[in-house]
Amino acid sequence: MIHSVLFWLKEDLTEEDRASFENQLRGLSEIPSVTELFVGTPANTQKRPVVESSYDYCLTVLLEDVQAHDAYQVDPIHLAFVQNCSRMWDRVRIHDAD
Numbered sequence: 001m002i003h004s005v006l007f008w009l010k011e012d013l014t015e016e017d018r019a020s021f022e023n024q025l026r027g028l029s030e031i032p033s034v035t036e037l038f039v040g041t042p043a044n045t046q047k048r049p050v051v052e053s054s055y056d057y058c059l060t061v062l063l064e065d066v067q068a069h070d071a072y073q074v075d076p077i078h079l080a081f082v083q084n085c086s087r088m089w090d091r092v093r094i095h096d097a098d
Helices: 015-030 066-074 076-088
Strands: 002-009 034-040 057-063 089-097
Touching (some): 002 015, 015 034, 015 076, 034 066, 057 066, 066 076, 076 089
Antiparallel strands (some): 002 057
16 A cells, blocks of 8 residues: 655745654654655656646555555544654645555
8 A cells, every 4th residue: 555645835945844754754664564665855857737746755665555554643643643743744745555
C-alpha cells in the first residue's frame, strides 16, 4: 500500500519550525509497520497544468497492506507527529493506493 501526503505549511513558520517539521516527518520511518518512507519538496520540473507543485512537503510511505496502514495511523510516533506538527500546516491532502 502507498500512503502519500501533501502538506501546505503556514507561511509564518520560522526556519527552525520548518526544520523541526521535516525532522519529525522523517521520524515516521521509525514506525514498525513502515516498509519505506520518502520525504520531498516540489521538484523543479516544467510547469504544466496537471502538475501540483504548490505544496511544501510530500510524504510517501510504503506499507505492506491495509493492516499495516491501520497500525501506522495509531502508532504513538504518528500520533505524536500529528499532535506536535498539526499547528504548522494549513492544509493536508492524502492519497492512499493499493
